[in-house]
Amino acid sequence: MSILHILSQYTIKSLGELYPGSFSAGDFQINQTKPEFEGDYTLVLFSLVKKLKIAPEALCDALGRKLVQQHPEIFSSYNIIKGFLNLSISDSYWVNILSNSVDPDFGKSAPTGRRVMVEYSSPNTNKPLHLGHLRNNFLGWSVAEILKFNGNEVFKSCIVNDRGVHICKSMLAWEKWGNKETPKSTGIKGDHLVGDYYVKFENALKREAEELKQKEGNGNFVHYDAPTADKVQVLSNALANLNPTDTKYTDKKEKIEGELKELRRGATPLMKEVKQMLVDWEAGKPEVIALWKQMNNWVYEGFDVTYKKIGTDFDKVYYESNTYLLGKDIVEEGLKKNVFFKKDDGSVWIDLQKEGLDEKLVLRKDGTSVYITQDIGLAEQKYREFNTDQSIYVIADEQNYHMTVLKLICQKLGLAFAHDIFHLSYGMVELPSGRMKSREGTVVDADDMIEEMVKTAQKHTTELGKVNDFTEEELSQLYETLGIGAIKFYLLRVDPKKRMVFNPEESIDFHGFTGPFIQYTHARIKSILRKAQPGGTVNYSAALLPLEKELLVSIEHYPEVLQQAAKELNPSVLANYLFSLAKTFNSFYSEHQVANAETEEKKQLRLRLAVSTGNILSSGLKMLGIRAPERM
RNA sequence: GGUCCGGUAGCUCAGCUGGAUAGAGCAUCAGCCUUCUAAGCUGAGGGUCAUUGGUUCGAAUCCAAUCCGGAUCACCA
Numbered sequence: 001m002s003i004l005h006i007l008s009q010y011t012i013k014s015l016g017e018l019y020p021g022s023f024s025a026g027d028f029q030i031n032q033t034k035p036e037f038e039g040d041y042t043l044v045l046f047s048l049v050k051k052l053k054i055a056p057e058a059l060c061d062a063l064g065r066k067l068v069q070q071h072p073e074i075f076s077s078y079n080i081i082k083g084f085l086n087l088s089i090s091d092s093y094w095v096n097i098l099s100n101s102v103d104p105d106f107g108k109s110a111p112t113g114r115r116v117m118v119e120y121s122s123p124n125t126n127k128p129l130h131l132g133h134l135r136n137n138f139l140g141w142s143v144a145e146i147l148k149f150n151g152n153e154v155f156k157s158c159i160v161n162d163r164g165v166h167i168c169k170s171m172l173a174w175e176k177w178g179n180k181e182t183p184k185s186t187g188i189k190g191d192h193l194v195g196d197y198y199v200k201f202e203n204a205l206k207r208e209a210e211e212l213k214q215k216e217g218n219g220n221f222v223h224y225d226a227p228t229a230d231k232v233q234v235l236s237n238a239l240a241n242l243n244p245t246d247t248k249y250t251d252k253k254e255k256i257e258g259e260l261k262e263l264r265r266g267a268t269p270l271m272k273e274v275k276q277m278l279v280d281w282e283a284g285k286p287e288v289i290a291l292w293k294q295m296n297n298w299v300y301e302g303f304d305v306t307y308k309k310i311g312t313d314f315d316k317v318y319y320e321s322n323t324y325l326l327g328k329d330i331v332e333e334g335l336k337k338n339v340f341f342k343k344d345d346g347s348v349w350i351d352l353q354k355e356g357l358d359e360k361l362v363l364r365k366d367g368t369s370v371y372i373t374q375d376i377g378l379a380e381q382k383y384r385e386f387n388t389d390q391s392i393y394v395i396a397d398e399q400n401y402h403m404t405v406l407k408l409i410c411q412k413l414g415l416a417f418a419h420d421i422f423h424l425s426y427g428m429v430e431l432p433s434g435r436m437k438s439r440e441g442t443v444v445d446a447d448d449m450i451e452e453m454v455k456t457a458q459k460h461t462t463e464l465g466k467v468n469d470f471t472e473e474e475l476s477q478l479y480e481t482l483g484i485g486a487i488k489f490y491l492l493r494v495d496p497k498k499r500m501v502f503n504p505e506e507s508i509d510f511h512g513f514t515g516p517f518i519q520y521t522h523a524r525i526k527s528i529l530r531k532a533q534p535g536g537t538v539n540y541s542a543a544l545l546p547l548e549k550e551l552l553v554s555i556e557h558y559p560e561v562l563q564q565a566a567k568e569l570n571p572s573v574l575a576n577y578l579f580s581l582a583k584t585f586n587s588f589y590s591e592h593q594v595a596n597a598e599t600e601e602k603k604q605l606r607l608r609l610a611v612s613t614g615n616i617l618s619s620g621l622k623m624l625g626i627r628a629p630e631r632m
Numbered sequence: 633g634g635u636c637c638g639g640u641a642g643c644u645c646a647g648c649u650g651g652a653u654a655g656a657g658c659a660u661c662a663g664c665c666u667u668c669u670a671a672g673c674u675g676a677g678g679g680u681c682a683u684u685g686g687u688u689c690g691a692a693u694c695c696a697a698u699c700c701g702g703a704u705c706a707c708c709a
Contacts, residue, residue, distance in 0.1 A: 026649090034652065044651055046689070056689095082652060083689090124709080164709065320709090347707065356635070357705085364707045371709050400636065401704050427637085428703085435702090466669060482671090494645065498638075499702070506644065506658065510671050513645080513657040520671045528668050576646065579656085590664090590673045610668095632671075 002560050003089060004030055006074060007041055014066045019052055027051075032553075038079055039086030040553065046083065056083030091544045094552040095605065098538060101612035104619065107559040109151035117155045117386055118144040120394035121312060125299040126166040127195035129306055129446035130436065131429050131502055132396065135491045137312045138625060139426055140394035142492060142571040145623040150566040155386050157316040159378060162296050163324060168277040170194045171291050172270070173201035183298050189447065191302030194295050199441075201270070208268035209261065216264075223267045235260050306447055310484060311625050316385075318378060326377025328369050330413065331362050339412045350409055360405055375406050376413075383417040390420045392569065397425040397499070424569050427499030429491070444502065454483035456508045457516075467631055478629060482516050485626040489515030492624050493575040513579055515626055518617055521582035522628040524589060525614040532595040534607040542601065547588040548609065554581045555612050558620075571624055578620045585613045 008025050015023040029044040043063070049056050057080055064078030064085050076090040100106055120140020123133060144154045174197045183190040212223055221229050239256045265271060280288045307313070331348060334340045340348050340362060348363035362373050369377075382391060393403060403423035410418035428435065436443045457479045461467065467478065490507050494500045510516040544552070557577070565573040594610055597603035618628040 029649095029651075031651075036653080042652085046651075049689085084652065161709070166709075345707090358634095361707055366707085368707085370707070374709095396703095397637075398703055399709095402709095404636090425637095430702095432643090460671065464669090464671070466671095498645090501644065503644065503658095509658070511658080512671095514671085516671055517657095520669080524669055524672085531668060572646090576656090583656085586672060587674090589668080590670095593668070595668050631669080 003041070003074075003093070003556060004560065007043075007087070010067060010071055010074070011043060011063070014063055014070065015048075018062055018066060021051075023048075033086050037081060037084075037086050038088065040089045040549075041087050043085040043087065045085060049083075060085035091540070091549070094544060094549060094556070095538060095540045097552065097556050098605075098608045098612060101555050101558070102534070102608055102615070104615050106612070106615055107562050107619065108149050109563075111153070112151040114152045114390070115155070115386060115388045116144075116147055116152045116390045116392065117157055117382055117388045118147070118392045118394065119157045119159060119382075120144075121158045121314070122161065122395075123158075123303065124161045124164075124166055125191075125194070125296050126170045126198045127438065128189070128191040128302060130438075131444040131446060131449060131491075132436065134310070134446050134449070134487070135426060135429050135500075136394055136396070137307075137310060138488050138491050139424070139496055139571065141312055142574075142624050143392065143394070143424065143569050145625070146562065146565050146569075146571060146574065149619075149623060150562060152566075155315045155388070156313065157318065157382065158314045159318045159320060159323070161320050163281065163292070163321045165274060165278055166198070167292065167296070168274045168281065169201040170198040171288075171295055172274050172277055173197040173204070174295065175291065183301065189302045189305065190298030190300070191306075192445075192447070194299050194302075199438075201274075205265060205268055205270050208270055209264045212264050212267060224263070228263060228267065232260065232263055235263075306450075309450060309480070310446075310488075318381075320374070323378045323381070324374050325369065326381060327373040327375070328363065328367075328377070330376055330380060330415075331369075331373060334413050337413075339409075350412070352405065352408060355408060357401075357405065357408070360409075362409070372402065372406055372409070376409060376415075379406070379410060379417060379421065380415060383415075388417065388420065390422060391417060392422045392424050394424045394426065397427055397497075399423075400425055422569075424496065426496040429500055429502050432501060432503055444504075449487060450484060453487045453508060454479045456510070457482035457486070460510055460516075461632065470631075478632060481627045481629050482510070482519060482632065485515035485519055485621070486510060487515075488624060488626050489518070489575060492571045493579075495572050496570060515621075515624075516632075518578050518582045518621060519626070519629055520632060521585055522614055522617045522621070523630060523632045525585070525610050525617070526630045528594050528610050529607070529614065532603070532607060534604055534611060536604060538601075538604050538608060540601060540605055542599075545592070547584070547591050548605065550584050551581075551588050551609050551613065554584050555609070555616060558616050574620055575624060578617060578624075581613060581616060581620075585610075 007030055011028060011030075012023045012025065015027070027045075027048055031042045031044060033039040033042045043060070045059055045063070046056060048054075048059060052059065060078075060080040060083065064080065064087065067087065068075045068078055072090070074090060074093050075087055077088045079086050118140055120143075121133070121137050123129060129137075141156070144156050148154045174194075177200060178197065181193075183193050186193060188196070215221075215223070216232075221232065224232055235256050239253065239260070242252055242256075277288060281292060331340060334350075335342065335348060340350050342348050343365075345365040346367070347361060347365040349359050349361055351359050353359065360372065361370055362376075363369060379391065382388065395403060400423070403421075403425070407418060407421045407423070410421060430436065431442065431444070433442070458475075461475070461478060461482070467475070470478065487507065491500075493513065558581075561573060561577040565571060588609070592606065594606040595603065597606050621628045
C-alpha cells in the first residue's frame with residue numbers, strides 16, 4: 001500500500017475518532033510538501049473547518065498529534081504553517097520500501113481478468129508511414145503495455161485500410177507510368193514505391209484539374225454531367241455575388257472555391273478512371289485484383305521493416321477488404337427496430353438531432369455501406385471474437401465526431417459492447433511551419449526520421465568514445481536503441497490529447513528532457529552495479545540525507561504513477577515521471593558515492609537505491625517501447 | 633454559422649478532481665571532470681498563467697463572456 005493510501009486511511013480514521021460524523025477522502029487533500037517547508041506530505045483541511053466549526057490551527061494540531069501518537073512507525077513529526085498540516089514520514093518507512101522496490105516487477109498489478117482491446121496504427125496502404133503514424137503507433141503500443149502491467153489482458157489490433165479510392169490511385173498511376181518497375185528492380189522500399197505513384201497520380205490530377213479550369217474560363221462545361229453542371233453553376237454564381245466588403249469574404253470565397261475544386265477534380269478523366277477501377281475491384285475483375293494484391297504486398301513488406309524497427313506488433317490484424325461488407329445486416333435489423341429510417345431514394349439514415357448532432361447516413365441509396373457501417377460491423381466482430389470489457393480506438397482527434405457517432409449508434413442499437421467503446425483521441429503532429437500536408441509534400445517520413453535519429457545517435461556515441469570496445473553489431477544495436485528511444489520519448493512525453501509541434505532541431509537533442517537522458521542514467525546505474533552488488537541486509541540507523549530521501553520518495557511513487565497512466569491511458573504521465581526520477585538520481589549520484597560510500601551501511605542502502613531506480617527506469621522505459629542500454 | 637478542443641517563460645511542454653512564493657527542458661549567462669559514465673551536476677536571469685467579470689477563506693485550475701488558434705459538420709475514408 002502506498003504512503004498516500006496509508007495517509008488517507010489513517011486520516012479518515014483519526015478524524016472519526018476526534019470528531020462526530022463520518023469522513024471520506026473527499027474531505028481533505030494530500031499534497032507533497034513544498035520543499036521550502038519541513039515535512040514530506042501536507043494535509044489540506046480547510047474544507048473541514050466550516051463543517052467542524054473549528055479553527056484550522058486547532059484542527060491541524062489535534063490531527064497531527066493523533067497521527068504521530070498512533071502511528072509513530074510512519075509519522076515522525078508534524079508542523080503547522082498557515083493552516084497547512086505538514087507531516088514528516090519516518091526514515092524507517094522510506095528505508096523499508098526498498099524491500100519491495102528492488103524487485104524488477106515492482107509496481108506490477110496482479111491479473112484482474114479484465115479484457116481490453118487496443119486498436120492502433122491502422123494504416124492506409126497507398127503511402128508510407130509518416131510522423132503522425134509514429135505518434136499513433138507509439139501511443140497505442142505503449143497504452144497496451146501499460147494496461148498489461150496493470151493487470152489487464154490486452155489484445156493489440158489493427159485494421160488495415162487496404163482498399164478504396166486511395167489505393168486505386170497508386171495502382172492506376174503505376175499501370176500508366178510504372179514501366180513494370182518493382183521494389184526489387186528499383187531498390188526502393190515497397191511502401192515508398194507505392195507512395196511515389198500516389199504522388200505521381202496526385203500531380204497528374206492537379207494538372208488535369210487545371211486544364212478543366214482553363215476550359216471553364218472559356219465557358220466550356222461539357223466535362224460535367226447534368227446535375228454536377230447545375231451545382232457548378234450555382235456555386236459559380238454564389239462566388240460571383242460575394243460581397244468583398246463582407247467580413248467573412250475570404251472564408252466564404254475559399255469555401256466555395258474549395259467545393260468547385262473538388263467537383264472539378266472529380267470530373268477529370270483520371271478520377272473517372274480511378275472510379276471505374278474501384279468498381280472493377282468490387283466486381284472482382286482478375287487483373288485489377290492481381291495488381292491490387294501485388295502492390296499491397298509491396299506495401300506490407302515495407303511496413304514490416306518499419307514495424308519491426310519501431311517494435312510495433314499486433315495480436316490480431318483485420319483487413320478492410322474482408323470487413324467492408326460487415327455491418328449491413330446490423331443496419332437491416334436496426335431498420336426493423338426503427339433505430340434507422342429509410343428516405344424516399346432508398347438511403348438509410350439515423351437521426352441524432354436529439355443528441356445535438358445531425359442526421360447521419362448509414363447505407364447509400366444503392367445499398368452499399370459507408371465507413372461508419374463497416375465500423376459498426378467490425379466493432380461487433382471484435383467483441384464476438386475477443387469478448388472484451390473495453391475496446392480502445394487510438395485515432396486522431398480529427399475523427400472525434402465520427403467516433404462519437406459510432407458509439408452513439410451502437411448504443412441506440414442496444415449492442416452489448418456499445419458502452420465499452422472508448423476513443424483514445426490524440427492531437428495531430430504539426431511542424432513549426434504548420435500542419436503536414438501530403439499533397440504539398442510537407443510530411444515528415446517515418447523511415448527518414450528514424451534514420452536521421454539513428455545517425456545522430458551514432459555521431460554522439462562516436463564523439464564521446466565510451467564504447468569503443470563494442471563490436472559492430474553491438475554498436476548498431478546501440479545506435480538504434482538510442483535513436484529510436486529519442487524519437488519515441490519525444491512523441492510520448494506530451495499529453496496525447498494535445499496536438500503537438502514537432503521541432504526537427506529540438507527532436508534530435510539528446511540532452512535534458514529526452515529518452516537518451518533517461519537511458520544514460522540507466523547506463524550509469526548499471527556501471528555502478530558492475531562494481532558492486534547489494535548484499536546482506538539493510539539495517540539503517542543514520543538519518544537519511546536529503547537526496548537519499550528524495551530518491552526514496554520518488555521510487556515509492558512509481559506504482560501510483562502506473563495506475564494513473566493506465567487510468568488516463570496516458571503514457572506521458574509515465575514519461576514525465578521517469579524523467580523526474582532520473583533527474584533526482586543524477587543529483588544524488590553527483591553528491592554521493594555509492595560503491596565507495598562512507599560506511600558499509602550507506603553502501604548497502606545506496607546500492608539498493610541504485611538497483612530500485614535502475615529497475616524502474618528499465619521497466620518504465622519498456623512500457624514506452626524504449627530499451628534501456630547497459631552501457632552507452 | 634453549429635459542435636468540440638486548445639491559449640502557462642523567447643521556444644517546446646508540466647501543473648488543471650481549487651491550496652502555501654506557478655515548474656521542467658531547450659536557448660542565454662556563470663561555475664563543476666586526479667573520485668562509481670560530464671549524453672551529467674550546481675547556480676543566475678527570464679511570467680499580466682490570452683482578456684474581462686464571477687464563484688470563495690483561497691483561482692493557472694471552476695463558471696460566464698470576449699479575443700486568438702485548431703479540428704469537425706460528405707451518399708470520402
